[in-house]
Amino acid sequence: MSAPAHHVDDQWPHEPEKATLEGRNKVIGFWLFLGGEAVLFGTLFATFLALRNQIGDGPSAAELFKLPMIATVTAILLVSSLTSVFAIQAMHRKEVKAMLNWLIVTVILGFCFLGMEIYEFVEYVHEGHTFTTSAFSSSFYTLVGFHGAHVAFGVAWISILIAQVRKKGLNxxxxxxxxxxxxxxxxxxxxxxxxxxxxxxxxxxx
Amino acid sequence: MTAHDMAPDNSKRRHRHEGKQKHIIAFIFSIVLTLIAFVTVASVGEVNPTFTVILLLVMAVLQVVIQMSYWMHMKDKGHVLPIVFMIGGVIIAFTAIVMSVYWVWW
Incomplete structure (x- = not known):
């Protein structure tokens, strides 16, 4: 029925991330963390919504934001989310090389997003929109900067995972x-x- | 791979995995919802701000539900605790938002 050459493939479970107790705990624990992250971002959104019209002497949101730029970074992040889905699908099939390639694409898109966000912030500072300009600018940089820091952390994390899977294999x-x-x-x-x-x-x- | 290219038999024995298709459909839905949001702001944003903001929020919630269901697998079975954690987090976050908006604007 099963040829020895396919032994490894047959051993690979349907959901390898939940095949061990440690894996299951890791996934459940991570969801609890994400619940906390939802609270964190929720409170930052609350602060922003409360203060977003307090612009003081600085530029307003409508003057600052440029839709083409925002549409571009949105598209980049959306595509990177899709490529990380493809990485997980490859992981479920134990196609290590495909998984690594999709992860690399995800990381590159994450870097593109970060680069554009840094460019965007530099441009805002030139237009007189610094962290201490107004309540609007402070809450804006805190909220969007916190998200950018999460992207930076994710890029570093996934990069380290790529190196680890290369070294230790997918198991x-x-x-x-x-x-x-x-x-x-x-x-x-x-x-x-x-x-x-x-x-x-x-x-x-x- | 080359030595054991016995595709039909092989595919039968392996686990059944979901295809790319439904994730691409989720992606297309996300793109369309995002486009609707951007186009609405660019066209009627200044004419009818109340309608635009309500539509924007509906588009965002729809997109988030789609992405969480499919890409984060929350619609799959065995995701009761993740749903409990996320709804718990969202309730606290929503309370904070309603409270601070109420404080400042009413």
């Missing part, structure tokens, strides 16, 4: 780590959906 210890990092990356994209809606688009509307 029941490394698979849950990759799975959890992909869940994190999707969460970052989900937070961005609210940021481009509440901060940028609602800022444009006024």
């Amino acid at each position: 029941l210890v490394t698979a849950p780590k990759v799975y959890v990092s992909a869940i994190y990356w999707h969460f970052i994209d989900v937070v961005w959906v609210f940021i481009f809606t509440v901060v940028y688009l609602m800022g444009k509307v006024g």
